[in-house]
Amino acid sequence: MTQSQEPPPAPRDGGNHDAAPLAHHFDSLKQQYDSAKLGMWVFLITEVLFFSGLFCWYAVFRANHPDVFVDGHHFLETPLGAFNTAVLIFSSLTMALAVRSAQLGRRAPLIGLLSVTLLCGLVFLGVKTAEYRQKWHHRLVPGQARIEYFFSAKRTDGVSAPPAKEFLPEGEGQAQYRQYVRQHLAHAGEEILTEEQLQGRIANLRSFMGIYFTLTGLHALHVIIGMGVIFWILVGAIRGRFGPRRFTAVDLVGLYWHLVDLIWIYLFPLLYLIH
Amino acid sequence: MIDLDGLYSLAELPLLAQTGGSFWLPDAATKDPAMDPVFYLILAVCALFFFLVVGLMGLFVVRYARRPGVKPQKTTTHHTLLEIVWSVIPLIIVGVIFYQGFAAYMEMQNAPSGCYEIRVTGRQWQWVFTYPNGYSDDNLHVPVDLPVKLTMTSTDVIHSLWIPALRVKMDLVPGRYTSVWFRADKEGTYRLLCTEYCGDEHSNMLAAVVVHSAEDFQEWLKGAADYLTTLPPAEAGKILYQRRGCFQCHSTDGTAGTGPSLLGIYGRTHTLADGGTVVVDDNYIRQSILEPQAKILAGYQPVMSTYQGLVTDDEITTLIEFIKTLK
Amino acid sequence: MATTQVEPVPDSYLTDPRGLRSWLVTRDHKRIGLMFLVLISASLALGAVFALLIRTELTLPGGQVVSTGAAYNRLFTLHGAVMIFLFVIPAIPSSFGNFVLPIMLGAKDVAFPRLNLASLYLYVVGMVFFLLVLLLGGIDTGWTFYPPYSTSTATPVVLAVVGAFILGFSSIFTGINFLVTIHTMRPPGMGWFRMPLFLWSLYGTAVIQVLATPVLAITLLLLAVERVLGIGIFDDKLGGDPILFQHFFWFYSHPAVYIMILPAMGIISEVISVFSRKHIFGYDFIAYSSIAIALLGFLVWGHHMFVSGQSPLVAMIFSALTFTVAIPSAIKVFNWLATMYKGSIELTPAMCFALNFIFLFGIGGLTGLFLGALATDLHVHDTAFVVAHFHYTMAGGVLMAFLAGLFYWWPKITGRMYRVGWGQLAALVVLIGFNLTYFPQFIIGARGMPRRFFDYTQLVQPDPDFPMLKPHPEFVYYQIISTVGGFLFVGGLVLVAINLIGSCFGGRKAPANPWGAATLEWQCDSPPPRENFASAPEAGDCYDYDDLEYDEQAQEYVKLP
Amino acid sequence: MDHTKTPSAPNSASQADVPLAHVVELRILLTVFAALIMLTAITVAVSYFDFGAFNLSVALGVATIKATLVALYFMHLRYDNAFYATIFVIAVGFLGLFLGITMLDAVEYYPDVQTWQQSTR
Incomplete structure (x- = not known):
């Protein structure tokens, strides 16, 4: 850090879009870029460790209750999961290409590729929503009764207490629910004979759906955040804010998006591909 | 002068450990507690290193205090051999401590065969000790000189059983069993406490450990279980009401507690939390004890945990008879 | 002497630019550090109030301050939560770390100044959540949030959990910032092994913050999800596993104690060397030991679970690993002593607190041996003995180092000198008060006093049902000593506050280098100008005091030509 | 840890055309x-x-x-820079450590859960 002379006047925004403005506390663009990139990598590490809690939860349950997963995965649509995997991988490609375009200073491809990436994110979320809706319809969402209660007028009528933290709905819904579980498992080639078996399956399903919704829900949240920042750099790209020496933001968002993809690459077999 | 419920005045308080045991550890109910030698070994190591470090520190502060015109003396800024020596010596010492602690732990962990087995259930905020003959008590009675194994679980939150005199401690975790074993060599009465924070009355979750001679123990066990048959049901129920801690939530004088008062509750129709009604009869009381969450009276929280497996059918009958008398 | 005429102060970071708004949107690491210092000190004060209430309550058996266990449980939970999440974790990195880290590197700021400001605001939001919890009546789970108690209690647990979650991100952001700054912004001539040891300790801290804190975040999130939606994770009634929570929680919370203590050790390394006027002994070993502590700290979390129902196999592994982490700490202490040997020791307040640190942390660390060894842990786990142990390490370690750092850098931060004599007195009062408070708790803990115990009446009275049961009336005696000590301890802290705050009003203007330290922060003015250095500082050996001479006239150290 | 291997050896002189990253x-x-x-x-x-x-x-x-x-x-x-890969691998290593030991313990104590479940069924 040669501070003997004044640092070169930092090019401010406007005029030169090829090089990033140099913040006052850095000496060179390289130093600034490397700092940002290292910072992003360290942040990605925190993300890995964040998800490690979920994977640990999964691993402990899978080791001790393998039947939970065998029963539960019958209720997921493997083709949808596989399709979503392909969509995310494709979006990763377009993101990687977008970073390349930014590095090469090609504005039009950059805008196009970012838009495609964003679109892929939307498709992913769309499929996810369809899957979630189906689960909601069959009352497979953990805490569904409590969520319904929260959004209903009952919450404020002063009489009704919140439903217990139970998975099974009350009354008529329960009969339907039992019927659905029974039928679905029969469809998957498993005949449920006794009430005890059915109870066991329902308990398993409840554990599995807890894991499924928490894992995919948190992943989906990351997808949404990723789409938010992609939208932000898309706006920047349209305004011509990136250039061969000014692509840090695209690069970092790309890293984030790839990590989101990477996590899904594990979630897919762990949740959908079970025997 | 501060007077503690008329028991001690401040001036009479014992200055040091005049109440049994050593300065550091309480009275032991076993002849050679496996832990004690480890405790004193570590204490000695601690004392040695503390006086070494603080002694040297004090010495240096005095000896090398800044004096005008006196420069600090040149010494080397590193000495690898020295560093290795003072890394390896502590390593060896902690290795020894680990081994001692581990060996004693294994002794305390592995129950011998032929243990007298007692089941322990922790609940907010009470201990229930169930003997092989089905009798339950809220204090722990054990025979002397016989290894005793406690198989423990909890019906609500995590508790922890600690008997300082026996140097044993183990958590009671809901949804699973844990166990400890011990052999008391000295007859007497000792304290048993809950050491895992478990809610409002955590500090009142106490019990006594009574170590009987072998004959006394058998006699006690026989006699203790007898009250159900020798006393009229309502009176037996009253004893049970006290022993099982029902009084903590359910009063007998009409004041509402955590749960409804039992005064005059029998035979009346009550509104439930979900809007329905219920007549308090034998069946409802039985259900409320075994499945407390099933029908909650309006105005109360579903906080009671089940007594399933903790009371026998005969005991419930006596409790119902007792409740009937509360008019 | 101290109140010479107040000279006009040249523009420093404190006054340039002026105005409240310039503070609220500042990206200057010094301002952020100073604001952290103020907020953290306020949290310490709040935690200390709870502490005194607890101490007063426990003086005698039965209710003194509060009348129910429920109220007492809220007291100790809030004391623990405030002290851990709002004080000890951010205490040193966020305040002194932020202030001096870039200056020690000769840099103008940390790598990500905006992230740094975000960290401050997250801290404030977390604080607001904790205050909300307080206003809503407090929570009663203990700071550890163990389920199923935490998933079933009626108190606002989710609010507190969200608060801790947010504070976790504040900590992560600080960690990322420090890690990157140390990596990419060292000046020419300052290789890794020429950095001040405080930076090594902050580096180790940042590693833990980055690796462990996210696990706390996910743990708390899962707890909240379980509590709100009833997903079975930790609660056995919903098909979960209560022990799993303890693994999750301690995977963060054990390394977290090194987030707390490592920077404290860093400060002590600086202070001991400067005030002994001796080059630090065994630089490499101290540096490596910081990293060793950071990494080994991850391998020992299960020693909090020896009686929890953890399997004996895993307990044995954790016990063995636990002892390895004792070695790097021992190395540091021995090196500090070797540094003092044949030095020229000056008992400034900072040095006094550093010596307090060695005294108290020594006891705290050594008594850890009782808890690491399996057999003894079975006896003393969850008793007042543990309370004493971790207060010796956390309050005796972190707080003493915090105070040492405060007295050490105060002239640099505020540009004012405090009264040395009063500082020394405070250190003595704190030392005596501290030992009176906590040493008795070792004894009563080992003799049968559990922790988190509202009312110990039944332990000190004969039991009418069991006349043979020996009560422990001596507990009362020790508790009284402990409470008296507690007030003395806090009194010492008040002395510190009066001395330091008073120095802002008419204290002597601080010279650039009042202590004769060789790290770079003493080469810029006190308080430093906005961009720290007028001209680039020269990074030399940061523990070489040979060319620094005390100038009686200017009352500061100057470089010999 | 050789500091020249960490990102941006700080004394990289003022340079307009040092490439920022590989394409x-x-x-x-x-x-x-x-x-x-x-x-x-x-x-x-x-x-x-x-x-x-x-x-x-x-x-x-x-x-x-x-x-x-x-x-x-x-x-x-x-x-x-190889350093990014290193820290990424370290992070995955810590994930493995956390997961591994926790799982080891959970599997070890699971029989106590099973006996409880059987006895209450």
Whole structure:
């Protein structure tokens, strides 16, 4: 850090879009870029460790209750999961290409590729929503009764207490629910004979759906955040804010998006591909 | 002068450990507690290193205090051999401590065969000790000189059983069993406490450990279980009401507690939390004890945990008879 | 002497630019550090109030301050939560770390100044959540949030959990910032092994913050999800596993104690060397030991679970690993002593607190041996003995180092000198008060006093049902000593506050280098100008005091030509 | 830890044309994409066969190959400073440590849960 002379006047925004403005506390663009990139990598590490809690939860349950997963995965649509995997991988490609375009200073491809990436994110979320809706319809969402209660007028009528933290709905819904579980498992080639078996399956399903919704829900949240920042750099790209020496933001968002993809690459077999 | 419920005045308080045991550890109910030698070994190591470090520190502060015109003396800024020596010596010492602690732990962990087995259930905020003959008590009675194994679980939150005199401690975790074993060599009465924070009355979750001679123990066990048959049901129920801690939530004088008062509750129709009604009869009381969450009276929280497996059918009958008398 | 005429102060970071708004949107690491210092000190004060209430309550058996266990449980939970999440974790990195880290590197700021400001605001939001919890009546789970108690209690647990979650991100952001700054912004001539040891300790801290804190975040999130939606994770009634929570929680919370203590050790390394006027002994070993502590700290979390129902196999592994982490700490202490040997020791307040640190942390660390060894842990786990142990390490370690750092850098931060004599007195009062408070708790803990115990009446009275049961009336005696000590301890802290705050009003203007330290922060003015250095500082050996001479006239150290 | 290997040896002089980062070739990116899609197809396909105890290992093995490809090429780890790859591997190592020990313990104490469940059923 040669501070003997004044640092070169930092090019401010406007005029030169090829090089990033140099913040006052850095000496060179390289130093600034490397700092940002290292910072992003360290942040990605925190993300890995964040998800490690979920994977640990999964691993402990899978080791001790393998039947939970065998029963539960019958209720997921493997083709949808596989399709979503392909969509995310494709979006990763377009993101990687977008970073390349930014590095090469090609504005039009950059805008196009970012838009495609964003679109892929939307498709992913769309499929996810369809899957979630189906689960909601069959009352497979953990805490569904409590969520319904929260959004209903009952919450404020002063009489009704919140439903217990139970998975099974009350009354008529329960009969339907039992019927659905029974039928679905029969469809998957498993005949449920006794009430005890059915109870066991329902308990398993409840554990599995807890894991499924928490894992995919948190992943989906990351997808949404990723789409938010992609939208932000898309706006920047349209305004011509990136250039061969000014692509840090695209690069970092790309890293984030790839990590989101990477996590899904594990979630897919762990949740959908079970025997 | 501060007077503690008329028991001690401040001036009479014992200055040091005049109440049994050593300065550091309480009275032991076993002849050679496996832990004690480890405790004193570590204490000695601690004392040695503390006086070494603080002694040297004090010495240096005095000896090398800044004096005008006196420069600090040149010494080397590193000495690898020295560093290795003072890394390896502590390593060896902690290795020894680990081994001692581990060996004693294994002794305390592995129950011998032929243990007298007692089941322990922790609940907010009470201990229930169930003997092989089905009798339950809220204090722990054990025979002397016989290894005793406690198989423990909890019906609500995590508790922890600690008997300082026996140097044993183990958590009671809901949804699973844990166990400890011990052999008391000295007859007497000792304290048993809950050491895992478990809610409002955590500090009142106490019990006594009574170590009987072998004959006394058998006699006690026989006699203790007898009250159900020798006393009229309502009176037996009253004893049970006290022993099982029902009084903590359910009063007998009409004041509402955590749960409804039992005064005059029998035979009346009550509104439930979900809007329905219920007549308090034998069946409802039985259900409320075994499945407390099933029908909650309006105005109360579903906080009671089940007594399933903790009371026998005969005991419930006596409790119902007792409740009937509360008019 | 101290109140010479107040000279006009040249523009420093404190006054340039002026105005409240310039503070609220500042990206200057010094301002952020100073604001952290103020907020953290306020949290310490709040935690200390709870502490005194607890101490007063426990003086005698039965209710003194509060009348129910429920109220007492809220007291100790809030004391623990405030002290851990709002004080000890951010205490040193966020305040002194932020202030001096870039200056020690000769840099103008940390790598990500905006992230740094975000960290401050997250801290404030977390604080607001904790205050909300307080206003809503407090929570009663203990700071550890163990389920199923935490998933079933009626108190606002989710609010507190969200608060801790947010504070976790504040900590992560600080960690990322420090890690990157140390990596990419060292000046020419300052290789890794020429950095001040405080930076090594902050580096180790940042590693833990980055690796462990996210696990706390996910743990708390899962707890909240379980509590709100009833997903079975930790609660056995919903098909979960209560022990799993303890693994999750301690995977963060054990390394977290090194987030707390490592920077404290860093400060002590600086202070001991400067005030002994001796080059630090065994630089490499101290540096490596910081990293060793950071990494080994991850391998020992299960020693909090020896009686929890953890399997004996895993307990044995954790016990063995636990002892390895004792070695790097021992190395540091021995090196500090070797540094003092044949030095020229000056008992400034900072040095006094550093010596307090060695005294108290020594006891705290050594008594850890009782808890690491399996057999003894079975006896003393969850008793007042543990309370004493971790207060010796956390309050005796972190707080003493915090105070040492405060007295050490105060002239640099505020540009004012405090009264040395009063500082020394405070250190003595704190030392005596501290030992009176906590040493008795070792004894009563080992003799049968559990922790988190509202009312110990039944332990000190004969039991009418069991006349043979020996009560422990001596507990009362020790508790009284402990409470008296507690007030003395806090009194010492008040002395510190009066001395330091008073120095802002008419204290002597601080010279650039009042202590004769060789790290770079003493080469810029006190308080430093906005961009720290007028001209680039020269990074030399940061523990070489040979060319620094005390100038009686200017009352500061100057470089010999 | 040799500091010259960490990002941006700080004394890099003022330089207008030091490249900031490597630009990955188009061909490589497309190849990696094709490989990823193929691996996805494979992992779905093999999930219909039963390898007994190896099912999970196969699925996770394929996932790990895919993840490595993404990290090496899409995330540039192959071309960037080795330090990024190092910390990424360390992070995964800590994940393994956390998961491994916790699982070891959970499996060890599980019999106590089972006996409890059987006795209350």
